[in-house]
Amino acid sequence: MGFFTDAYDLFCISLVTKLLGRIYYHHEGAPKPGILPPGISAAVNGVAFVGTLSGQLFFGWLGDKMGRKRVYGMTLMIMVICSIASGLSFGKTPNGVIATLCFFRFWLGFGIGGDYPLSATIMSEYANKKTRGAFIAAVFAMQGFGILAGGIVALVVSGAFKNAYPAPIYSVNNEGSTPQEADIVWRIILMFGAIPALLTYYWRMKMPETARYTALVAKNATKAASDMSKVLNVEIEAEDDKIEKIVEIQGNNFGLFSKEFLYRHGLHLLGTTSTWFLLDIAFYSQNLFQKDIFSKIGWIPHPETMNALDEVFKIAKAQTLIALCSTVPGYWFTVAFIDRMGRFAIQLMGFSFMTVFMFALAIPYNHWTKKENRFGFVVMYSLTFFFANFGPNATTFVVPAEIFPARLRSTCHGISAAAGKAGAIVGAFGFLYAAQSTDPSKVDAGYPTGIGVKNALIVLGCVNFLGMLFTFLVPESKGKSLEEMSKENEGEEEITKGETAQTIPV
Numbered sequence: 001m002g003f004f005t006d007a008y009d010l011f012c013i014s015l016v017t018k019l020l021g022r023i024y025y026h027h028e029g030a031p032k033p034g035i036l037p038p039g040i041s042a043a044v045n046g047v048a049f050v051g052t053l054s055g056q057l058f059f060g061w062l063g064d065k066m067g068r069k070r071v072y073g074m075t076l077m078i079m080v081i082c083s084i085a086s087g088l089s090f091g092k093t094p095n096g097v098i099a100t101l102c103f104f105r106f107w108l109g110f111g112i113g114g115d116y117p118l119s120a121t122i123m124s125e126y127a128n129k130k131t132r133g134a135f136i137a138a139v140f141a142m143q144g145f146g147i148l149a150g151g152i153v154a155l156v157v158s159g160a161f162k163n164a165y166p167a168p169i170y171s172v173n174n175e176g177s178t179p180q181e182a183d184i185v186w187r188i189i190l191m192f193g194a195i196p197a198l199l200t201y202y203w204r205m206k207m208p209e210t211a212r213y214t215a216l217v218a219k220n221a222t223k224a225a226s227d228m229s230k231v232l233n234v235e236i237e238a239e240d241d242k243i244e245k246i247v248e249i250q251g252n253n254f255g256l257f258s259k260e261f262l263y264r265h266g267l268h269l270l271g272t273t274s275t276w277f278l279l280d281i282a283f284y285s286q287n288l289f290q291k292d293i294f295s296k297i298g299w300i301p302h303p304e305t306m307n308a309l310d311e312v313f314k315i316a317k318a319q320t321l322i323a324l325c326s327t328v329p330g331y332w333f334t335v336a337f338i339d340r341m342g343r344f345a346i347q348l349m350g351f352s353f354m355t356v357f358m359f360a361l362a363i364p365y366n367h368w369t370k371k372e373n374r375f376g377f378v379v380m381y382s383l384t385f386f387f388a389n390f391g392p393n394a395t396t397f398v399v400p401a402e403i404f405p406a407r408l409r410s411t412c413h414g415i416s417a418a419a420g421k422a423g424a425i426v427g428a429f430g431f432l433y434a435a436q437s438t439d440p441s442k443v444d445a446g447y448p449t450g451i452g453v454k455n456a457l458i459v460l461g462c463v464n465f466l467g468m469l470f471t472f473l474v475p476e477s478k479g480k481s482l483e484e485m486s487k488e489n490e491g492e493e494e495i496t497k498g499e500t501a502q503t504i505p506v
Contacts, residue, residue, distance in 0.1 A: 001200040002076060002119055003139055006112045007146025008153075009083060009193040010048055013105070015154040015316050016186035017044060022178045022308045023186075024094035033170050033177070033303045033311075038433070038447050040098055046428040047102045048109035049284070053421035055113020060414015063114075064407055068122050069209045071114060076204055078111030079197045087191030113421070117413035120401035124409070125210035129481045133338035133398055140397040141331035144389065148328055150189075151320030157188050158312040167307040178308040185312060256408055264487065268403050269412060271473030275347065276396040276420035278467035282354065282460045283388050285427030286381075294318045299378070326382035330389025342478040343395045344471065350391010351468035355461055357384040362457035392467060396420065402477040405486040431456055 017036060025034035036044060063071045082104045089101035119139050127135040161181055170177040254260035294300045300314050338346060361380050368377035404412040436443050436450030443449055477485050
């Protein structure tokens with residue numbers, strides 16, 4: 001449910017940015033409704049990602065220092081408080097309202113950032129090696145339901161207000177097309193994210209610390225055995241001597257910035273950070289700017305032919321359809337197949353298909369914009385989302401939680417996730433400008449000319465191809481224990497004829 005909330009909070013902003021432009025940046029007599037100026041639009045869309053990046057690094061490090069459980073509750077409370085505060089953003093001027101909104105969206109992102117390394121690490125440390133991939137992927141798959149919930153909430157709220165407060169379209173009555181009550185709509189949509197987070201808090205606080213952290217990092221095997229006895233409802237004996245031997249092995253004491261870490265895991269960290277960075281450039285630019293692509297192909301009519309609430313309703317409807325048909329199924333295909341196919345195969349396949357479909361959309365782009373071909377465009381666009389989610393969007397989350405040592409696991413996952421959010425920032429900020437038309441007469445107000453949607457899609461295709469190449473740096477962790485992957489049991493294994501002993505039973 002934490003990840004459900006993360007996705008809802010991160011993506012619901014894209015449903016209301018057009019509405020914010022109409023409310024706060026309307027110019028009387030203008031032929032088109034108001035839109036957020038370029039810098040403000042970039043800030044509103046991207047500030048939560050900056051917060052998320054900071055939170056991933058900070059809470060990832062803190063999770064290895066203080067323990068997973070102690071930090072887990074903090075992140076959730078930050079998300080609850082900042083979701084509510086985002087919806088209560090007030091100011092005397094339009095810029096004042098937006099500045100307040102951006103302030104709370106940053107701290108909301110900071111809390112969300114902590115959820116990434118902690119959720120993945122906790123799930124990986126609790127799961128068994130046969131089904132670990134499916135369990136971690138299932139946590140991440142809740143992102144799909146969060147995106148879907150955002151669309152549904154926006155549909156319900158905008159639909160209810162649209163019926164309660166009918167308004168003329170913009171071209172008939174500029175001022176009247178945005179009823180005063182529209183200012184409440186975006187606030188309700190943003191604040192709704194606090195509800196699932198609040199409901200989850202009690203269960204997070206009841207969850208014991210992971211046994212691997214307690215035994216290998218806190219060095220308390222008795223407490224680890226006691227916690228796991230409660231979780232599994234079986235009696236587990238503490239093996240203090242074995243834990244002490246493992247902790248004392250010289251090779252298991254290296255730090256993040258040591259030569260030993262660089263030798264053992266340097267290429268792995270490069271692989272997880274680079275693939276997540278490249279994936280998120282494509283994934284977040286697609287997600288945040290769906291509404292612009294839908295407008296280009298006619299799924300969403302011209303803004304002057306709708307009133308403010310009608311526009312929110314139509315944007316939400318389009319995003320909900322994409323989430324339902326491609327985003328959600330893609331995640332759950334990963335859950336079903338990750339422990340059969342393996343992480344490497346799914347990630348390589350996902351990047352490959354994303355590259356193919358992105359080029360198939362971009363090269364004959366003019367063909368897809370014709371009215372009779374629009375359905376085909378939506379199918380192809382949906383397939384890129386499907387293979388992002390049945391592919392690198394899930395595996396980049398799973399693998400960093402499996403391949404690094406317990407004392408650095410949360411930190412390394414946080415670094416990998418932060419690289420992803422850096423990619424999301426490039427997507428969110430860069431493609432706002434890049435997707436603008438090359439024709440100055442067709443550019444949105446306040447924006448310079450860009451490279452156009454066609455060329456932007458070609459760039460994204462190249463980004464996906466690079467992701468495919470960097471996937472070869474990532475090791476396969478299917479069917480292996482966390483201690484095998486991180487080599488934490490080196491020197492402890494008893495070698496018998498033709499086989500090695502089992503890893504530590506924590």
